[in-house]
Amino acid sequence: MILIDGKKAAAELRAELKQEVTELKGKYNKVPGLTVILIGDLTPSQIYVRNKEKSATEVGLKSEVIRYPDSVEEKTVLEKIKELNIDETVSGILVQLPLPKHIDKKKVIEAIDPSKDVDGFHPMNVGNLSSGYESSVPCTPLGCYLLIKKIEPNLNGKKAVMIGRSNLNGKPMTQLLLKENCTVTITHSKTKDLKAECLEADIIIAAVGIPELVRGDWVKKDTIVIDVGINKTDNGIVGDVHFDEVSKNAKALTPVPGGVGPMTIACLLKNTIECFKRSQI
Ligand code: GUN
Numbered sequence: 001m002i003l004i005d006g007k008k009a010a011a012e013l014r015a016e017l018k019q020e021v022t023e024l025k026g027k028y029n030k031v032p033g034l035t036v037i038l039i040g041d042l043t044p045s046q047i048y049v050r051n052k053e054k055s056a057t058e059v060g061l062k063s064e065v066i067r068y069p070d071s072v073e074e075k076t077v078l079e080k081i082k083e084l085n086i087d088e089t090v091s092g093i094l095v096q097l098p099l100p101k102h103i104d105k106k107k108v109i110e111a112i113d114p115s116k117d118v119d120g121f122h123p124m125n126v127g128n129l130s131s132g133y134e135s136s137v138p139c140t141p142l143g144c145y146l147l148i149k150k151i152e153p154n155l156n157g158k159k160a161v162m163i164g165r166s167n168l169n170g171k172p173m174t175q176l177l178l179k180e181n182c183t184v185t186i187t188h189s190k191t192k193d194l195k196a197e198c199l200e201a202d203i204i205i206a207a208v209g210i211p212e213l214v215r216g217d218w219v220k221k222d223t224i225v226i227d228v229g230i231n232k233t234d235n236g237i238v239g240d241v242h243f244d245e246v247s248k249n250a251k252a253l254t255p256v257p258g259g260v261g262p263m264t265i266a267c268l269l270k271n272t273i274e275c276f277k278r279s280q281i
Pocket of ligand 1: 094095096097098119139140168
């Protein structure tokens, strides 16, 4: 079994991006900038944002975090986004989710200029991705995709089973796999026989938030399994895949932690650089 080392893959990607930033600096005499807006003090969000800031600085990006208390008014956030949209030193804008209840997520996402939407959540980018046009691609599925391609560069005709249908992961992941000519099945909580679907799969991507849902006898021996889950349990953090069981059967598997997570952040940096490059044309 191949243990897919997301930490190593992310470090390699960051090294490439660092090199690219140096070249861009030479060419344009400026560097891409990432601005993150963080509202409230949820611990996971604080940790994510700290890691994003650290990685962005490490590859040479201009990195800024704007923090607001939980009580901030929606219009203050929308006005700040407007300001960032026209700020030439800002290539990418990310508003960390989840947001407090009184702030409308849809309004916030739609306020971001699609050309600076490094999350790829704006409906314009969602549409562009599904139409096969140039777009920002959400960071987590992009990271999963790059890990899969490292194991299997030719995905032509492969059967992929996506577990989960979220806007963040399931739906954009499906688009990336379709572009690679996979036959994609999207499964979710109402799917009748998930085990039977998984047993057909050459590739399984689990992103549902159910601890250790995918068991050893759900997986054929040649299957690549990507675990997007991060679930807090009494036994610590586990993924959506039963690691011990599935690692005995699968061809390749991502661990949790150390699989998809590090790639997500590296892909955010990649998206920021892509937005910068498109803005220079
Ligand atoms: N919160 C958890 N994951 C993400 C993500 O990919 N983007 C944003 N903006 N917030 C998140």
